[in-house]
Amino acid sequence: MNYQLSETNVFDDYAAIAALQQLVTLSPESAEEMHSAETEPSATVRRRRVVARNEAGTIIGTSQLRLRAPAPDSYTFLVVSVDPAHRRRGAGTALYEEAMAFVRQHESATLITAFPDNDSDAYRFAEQRGFVLDQHWVHFALDLASFDMPRFAQVKQAVQQQGIRFFALADVGNSLEYQRKLYDLNRRTSLDAPGEDTFPSFEEFVEDICTAPWFRADGQIIAADGERWVGLGAVGLEGNIAHNAFTGVDQEYRRRHIAEALTLRTIEYAQEHGATQLQVSNDSRNTGMLRMQEKLGYYPIPGRYVMTKEIE
The missing domain is CATH 3.40.630.30 (Gcn5-related N-acetyltransferase (GNAT))
Structure with a gap:
C-alpha cells in the first residue's frame, strides 16, 4: 500500500x-x-x-x-x-x-x-x-486512595532522627544557582545506578527537565544533611496521575532508608495534589528499588524497552 x-x-x-x-x-x-x-x-x-x-x-x-x-x-x-x-x-x-x-x-x-x-x-x-536491547524499564503503579501512610510513619521518623531534613526546591528558590545544585545531585545519584553511564550537560538538563511541562519546583523533594544535598525524589503531575520521575541517594548515604523516606514524601505530595495513582519506573537490574516498591504496595504495569544501534 x-x-x-x-x-x-x-x-x-x-x-x-x-x-x-x-x-x-x-x-x-x-x-x-x-x-x-x-x-x-x-x-x-x-x-x-x-x-x-x-x-x-x-x-x-x-x-x-x-x-x-x-x-x-x-x-x-x-x-x-x-x-x-x-x-x-x-x-x-x-x-x-x-x-x-x-x-x-x-x-x-x-x-x-x-x-x-x-x-x-x-x-x-x-x-x-x-537494534540491540540496552535497558528494560519496569513500571509500577500505586493506588493512592488505599495507601496506608501511618503504617510507615516510623521510617520518616528514623531518617529525621539521623539529622536528615526534607524540603522542596521551591522552598529555596527555583533559581539557576539551585538548578545547578539539583543538576549535580541528579548527576551524582544517577551515574552509579544500574544501566546509567551517561548524563546530559547542565544546559540540556535545564532545557529538558527544568522547563518540561511536568516539572514543578515544589515536586523536587530534597534530602539534606546539614547544607549538603544527599537525596532527591522528583514527582510530576499529569491530570490525576502522578509520576515519580526519579529517586536517588548519594552512595555513602544509602542503606539508611533515605530513599524510602523520599518515596513516602513523593506519595504525600501526590495525595495532597489530588492524584489517584502514582507511577514509577526503574531499571530491571535495580533490585534494591524494586524490593522497596514491592514493600510499599506498588503493582506492575506495562514497562518499556530501550534499544540502541550504532550508526555507521
Missing part, C-alpha cells in the same frame, strides 16, 4: 498524532503538550515529526526524531509508531527509512528507540533493523 509521508508541525495534525502515541507508546501527553514541546526553539536539540497518511488522508503512522547537537558521543532518539490496525503493510518501514535518510545527513553516533515492553511487534521491528 502507498502512504504519503510528510514532515509536520501543524497543530491541527497533533490531535491524531497524540491519539496514536497514546495508543501505541502509552504516552500521556495531550496534543497541546506534544505540539508545544516539539515546536519550542532549542539550541541543543532538533525535533522532527513525520506522519504517514493512507489514501483517505488519515494519519496511521508517525516518526519522531530528536537529534542532539553534533558531538563525538551524540545520539539521536527515534520512535516509529504505526496504528496496530495498519501494521505489516509497509508504513513502518517507509517511516523508518525516511528517518534514517535524514539521520545520515547529520552527525550522530548512536540511535536510540523505546517502546512498551508488551509490544512484541515493535521489538521484532527494531531487532530486524540492527
Whole structure:
C-alpha cells in the first residue's frame, strides 16, 4: 500500500498524532503538550515529526526524531509508531527509512528507540533493523486512595532522627544557582545506578527537565544533611496521575532508608495534589528499588524497552 509521508508541525495534525502515541507508546501527553514541546526553539536539540497518511488522508503512522547537537558521543532518539490496525503493510518501514535518510545527513553516533515492553511487534521491528536491547524499564503503579501512610510513619521518623531534613526546591528558590545544585545531585545519584553511564550537560538538563511541562519546583523533594544535598525524589503531575520521575541517594548515604523516606514524601505530595495513582519506573537490574516498591504496595504495569544501534 502507498502512504504519503510528510514532515509536520501543524497543530491541527497533533490531535491524531497524540491519539496514536497514546495508543501505541502509552504516552500521556495531550496534543497541546506534544505540539508545544516539539515546536519550542532549542539550541541543543532538533525535533522532527513525520506522519504517514493512507489514501483517505488519515494519519496511521508517525516518526519522531530528536537529534542532539553534533558531538563525538551524540545520539539521536527515534520512535516509529504505526496504528496496530495498519501494521505489516509497509508504513513502518517507509517511516523508518525516511528517518534514517535524514539521520545520515547529520552527525550522530548512536540511535536510540523505546517502546512498551508488551509490544512484541515493535521489538521484532527494531531487532530486524540492527537494534540491540540496552535497558528494560519496569513500571509500577500505586493506588493512592488505599495507601496506608501511618503504617510507615516510623521510617520518616528514623531518617529525621539521623539529622536528615526534607524540603522542596521551591522552598529555596527555583533559581539557576539551585538548578545547578539539583543538576549535580541528579548527576551524582544517577551515574552509579544500574544501566546509567551517561548524563546530559547542565544546559540540556535545564532545557529538558527544568522547563518540561511536568516539572514543578515544589515536586523536587530534597534530602539534606546539614547544607549538603544527599537525596532527591522528583514527582510530576499529569491530570490525576502522578509520576515519580526519579529517586536517588548519594552512595555513602544509602542503606539508611533515605530513599524510602523520599518515596513516602513523593506519595504525600501526590495525595495532597489530588492524584489517584502514582507511577514509577526503574531499571530491571535495580533490585534494591524494586524490593522497596514491592514493600510499599506498588503493582506492575506495562514497562518499556530501550534499544540502541550504532550508526555507521
